[in-house]
Amino acid sequence: MSQTVAVVILNWNGLALLKEFLPAVVEYSKEANLYVADNASTDMSVSYVEANFPEVGIIQNKVNGGYAKGYNDALAGLTEDIFILLNSDVKVTPNWIPPIKAIFKNDKKVAAVQPKILDYKRPTHFEYAGAAGGFIDKFGYPYCRGRIFDNLEKDLGQYDDEMEVFWASGACLAIKRDQYYEVGKLDEDYFSHQEEIDICWRLHNYGHKVVYTPNSVVYHVGGATLSSMNPKKTFFNFRNSLFNLIKNVPSNKIILVLLLRMVLDGVAAIKFLFEFKFSHFTAVFQAHMSFYKHLNILLKKRKKLPKKDNYYSKISVVYRNYGLGQKKFSDL
Template identity: 55%
Template sequence: MKTAIVILNWNGKKLLEQFLPSIVKFSSDEAEIYVADNASDDDSISYIKNAFPSVKIVKNIENGGYAQGYNDALKKIDADIYCLINSDVEVTQNWLSPILDVFKSDENTAIIQPKILDFKDKTKFEYAGAAGGFIDLYGYPYCRGRVFNDLEKDSNQYNDISEIFWASGACLFIRSKIYCKLNGFDEDYFAHQEEIDLCWRTQNIGYKVKYVGSSTVYHVGGATLQETNPQKTFLNFRNSLLNVVKNVPKKWFLFVVFSRLLLDGIAGIKFILELRPIHTWAIVKAHFSFYKNFFKFLKKRKVLQKKSDYNLHTSIVWQYFVMGRKKFTDLK
């Protein structure tokens, strides 16, 4: 099974210096390693050529963000399995074998995520993916090991192999034939939550997304956009709404769309009360962008097969903020 590990880079020489060595050390025997460069203007490329001549470089002609960056690069890479991994991820010994074994044993598994722990505190799960992602009825994402900003300590409680709804773009394995069949990421997302859309579409056509807890990586998180950056707020809210329009089944569609408008308004008020009005404005801009793209995404929706049963918990907002359920295992 030919495997390609593909690191998307944009002006990330410092991250490559810190994290590329672990990927080369623990992966070279089982996979080819690529850096897909999004038109960097630092000396990332010369560093890779000098320090790691075995690492192959794919040059994109522009910085098209996460979605376009991978779509452009993967067209030039021949492999059965793509591993899409952020440049701020440290991998561990024997991280690949458990994942490749699952791909070999189950042809219907299309996407896999490893356990993602926090590089800054390796006892805890990391925000972007943790032990596998889910969404609620309204399209809000959360994870085993992370609900909103509450992160669990890793006490081996998620060392299993299980089906999940979405795998984190920080470290995501996918069969190349499925990636190509789905035409890759939706480039209208630019960055953030495009992996949720990809996983959703993967399940729409009958394939599974899994988490493999016997494989561990450590993610810095926020290396490109910090959690406090309003652009991240904008992209997360806008793209979550786009996911709803594209993928929510017909029976829930109008209810979920109108409910989200109300719930996002409440989130905007919460940011004001927290004296963070810049994030309220980011939500407002996200909604204007959503309205602008609404009919474009309705057209995309019409050509997509829909998964009828997608939500594990009715409302993560209600359970977390009203009922005080902070851990995945507490959710009803």
């Protein structure tokens, strides 16, 4: 039986992005059902799609619940076998969906797939949010093949091998419907950032695979919703990284990992202070306060989740990058 695919673009006041990127999605996604899930926009996004792309379904969410709730609400009424969660600032290319479908068809243990993600503004280089597949270090810091912190590699074909990775980017995340619900959907307490790492972590703990393929290529603008210069991004990244740890790290490691991560966060906060980035310094502090506020509910979620010990890299990417100067994935 052929697998059905739903490409779902989450939109919030993204009229300009829809005008730029939706035409290519429509042109190159003939094998999928297309939807724009609108997070209670106040611009003309919905009317633009209705007037220009009648083949695209409109899902109108009642509130702007961010990435996680926005997608959870939007996907609730869909019945396709595969969901592709696609950012509104992503340019897709011809033949981008068939390689993804082929992976799911050929390996039943695969629950999520990510394409190669290149930088829309600098197409020769990998893009920050996913690059050639994501990993996580021993203290919960995410990194990618093609991206270590802010160091983005040029795409020279060095990551053109299809392989299992730890997490797939939320900028273009293909996930099986059954597994999406099996592991409990996206965690709405995250609101934005790193919820894709959390759901991929849960997929691993349930015995599933996450795979990167270079045979599907997309180009991501990045920061179209929230710039890296915005303290809110700092807040969500630091807080949600702690969420990931407390929910998913095995019991025999959780206390030490959390303590060391908090020390490293303190160092990062002091670095922001010396760089006169006072709003980012405050964001780290607020991230930790929010983590403590959510601690009880996170512990309840933790109890319900299976955990495996071989869940992440044994290296510290912070030490490798800042201590040893290793700026590329191949150096690690």
